[in-house]
Amino acid sequence: MNVRLYLWQRATAAVMAPLVMVHIAVIFYATRHGMSAADILSRTHGSFAWAAFYGLFVLAVSIHAAIGVRNILTEWTPLPERRVDACVVFFGLVLAVLGFRAVAAVVLW
Amino acid sequence: MVTGRAIKHRDSALWLAAMVHRISGLALALFLPLHFLTLGLAIEGEARLESFLRWSDQPLVKAAEIGLVFLFTVHLLGGLRILVIENFDWRDGQKQLATLAAALSAIVAFAFLVRVF
Amino acid sequence: MTTELSVSLWRGAQHGRYETYRVPQRQSQTVLDVVTFVQRHIDPTLSYRFACRVGVCGSCAMTVNGKPRWTCRTHVAKVAGDGKLEIGPLENLPVIKDLATDMQPFFEKWRQAKGAFAPTQTRNDPIAQIKPDTPSRKAAAAAIECINCGVCYAACDTVRWNTEYLGPAALTRAWTLLNDERDGGNIARLQAIAGAGGCHACHSHQSCQELCPQALNPTAAIAALKRRTAAAYLKGEIKV
Numbered sequence: 001m002n003v004r005l006y007l008w009q010r011a012t013a014a015v016m017a018p019l020v021m022v023h024i025a026v027i028f029y030a031t032r033h034g035m036s037a038a039d040i041l042s043r044t045h046g047s048f049a050w051a052a053f054y055g056l057f058v059l060a061v062s063i064h065a066a067i068g069v070r071n072i073l074t075e076w077t078p079l080p081e082r083r084v085d086a087c088v089v090f091f092g093l094v095l096a097v098l099g100f101r102a103v104a105a106v107v108l109w
Numbered sequence: 110m111v112t113g114r115a116i117k118h119r120d121s122a123l124w125l126a127a128m129v130h131r132i133s134g135l136a137l138a139l140f141l142p143l144h145f146l147t148l149g150l151a152i153e154g155e156a157r158l159e160s161f162l163r164w165s166d167q168p169l170v171k172a173a174e175i176g177l178v179f180l181f182t183v184h185l186l187g188g189l190r191i192l193v194i195e196n197f198d199w200r201d202g203q204k205q206l207a208t209l210a211a212a213l214s215a216i217v218a219f220a221f222l223v224r225v226f
Numbered sequence: 227m228t229t230e231l232s233v234s235l236w237r238g239a240q241h242g243r244y245e246t247y248r249v250p251q252r253q254s255q256t257v258l259d260v261v262t263f264v265q266r267h268i269d270p271t272l273s274y275r276f277a278c279r280v281g282v283c284g285s286c287a288m289t290v291n292g293k294p295r296w297t298c299r300t301h302v303a304k305v306a307g308d309g310k311l312e313i314g315p316l317e318n319l320p321v322i323k324d325l326a327t328d329m330q331p332f333f334e335k336w337r338q339a340k341g342a343f344a345p346t347q348t349r350n351d352p353i354a355q356i357k358p359d360t361p362s363r364k365a366a367a368a369a370i371e372c373i374n375c376g377v378c379y380a381a382c383d384t385v386r387w388n389t390e391y392l393g394p395a396a397l398t399r400a401w402t403l404l405n406d407e408r409d410g411g412n413i414a415r416l417q418a419i420a421g422a423g424g425c426h427a428c429h430s431h432q433s434c435q436e437l438c439p440q441a442l443n444p445t446a447a448i449a450a451l452k453r454r455t456a457a458a459y460l461k462g463e464i465k466v
């Protein structure tokens with residue numbers, strides 16, 4: 001961890017704090033109303049607001065989780081630094097790709 | 110190290126809070142790809158997503174979801190505590206704040222449990 | 227009829243084992259008294275370190291029943307309720323022999339954190355007038371009483387897991403110097419603590435703060451360093 005990674009990690013954390021709270025509220029709302037797939041998709045379909053909200057969430061979490069996992073790998077495994085960096089960049093990309101695909105799935109399909 | 114034994118001060122509430130924060134983060138990070146793949150089922154059509162949602166209605170999956178809600182909330186609240194330590198003047202009572210974060214997360218997870226069972 | 231303590235002491239170096247000795251329990255006995263008794267009356271080959279034995283030098287720090295402490299300031303009655311003591315050398319440092327560790331890595335990290343005063347004046351200049359109640363002087367004063375005993379370093383899991391991590395003592399000293407208006411080395415210092423083993427590696431476990439025998443708060447000092455280095459980085463004063 002250095003000052004640059006630290007700033008990215010804390011900044012994405014701060015950005016996500018309100019997003020997480022909204023997401024928890026969404027989870028509670030959806031379960032309270034026993035929403036079906038049709039109910040959910042009818043709300044997300046074509047919605048710029050949901051696309052922006054979850055798109056931002058995906059971007060932030062991809063960075064945040066990658067740096068967090070980097071800390072764990074450097075401190076708890078004997079892997080060399082270059083290998084760790086390669087792994088976490090890959091992991092971050094996987095999250096971003098799958099995440100944006102998921103956002104597209106509920107907004108466009 | 111020399112003794113290889115667990116150091117006793119790991120019974121401190123704050124050490125535990127840091128460990129919970131790390132483990133919850135790791136668990137959430139590993140869960141996320143699955144979550145994204147599930148949502149991506151919508152690409153195959155609404156019926157496909159619906160059949161997954163029905164599958165997830167079973168008690169074991171709901172229990173796992175309650176666990177996830179706890180991990181999500183405790184990671185958020187623990188993270189907020191760290192952001193406060195790092196960005197504002199020092200305040201005492203960190204052990205109490207950490208305990209409060211865990212308690213609130215348990216309450217939120219319990220509320221979720223009540224809703225789904 | 228004195229009761230006896232069952233005392234396990236680390237014998238060896240990085241490799242070794244705990245050996246058990248029976249030591250008579252006495253009133254107001256400290257852990258240092260116990261170790262000294264073993265060396266003087268049972269096994270003269272035991273190696274350990276102490277100096278003042280009154281809690282002002284920090285030399286006698288060891289791991290006592292799992293926690294790093296000053297043995298001269300640890301009453302046996304407080305930690306060995308069941309009559310058992312396990313005493314080992316401080317963690318996170320190479321062991322020279324038995325209960326004595328090599329403090330060199332600890333001081334090397336002190337240097338790496340630029341924990342030395344960088345003067346801006348000479349003996350020919352007038353003495354600097356430092357007001358004691360400015361925020362920076364108060365911040366320095368709150369963190370300055372470190373006597374390099376190594377307890378925080380031994381307690382820190384981040385030191386244990388991250389060999390590059392400079393550690394709570396070195397970073398706290400850097401913090402005091404950052405707040406010293408006479409010091410001229412702050413850019414180099416901020417640069418030194420903003421890299422891989424610097425202040426950002428701290429996870430705020432707070433073991434250092436809980437165990438510091440001088441009641442210092444390295445966690446708070448390090449949090450402040452995180453703010454300072456972040457500001458310096460964003461202003462372009464330091465690079466990573």
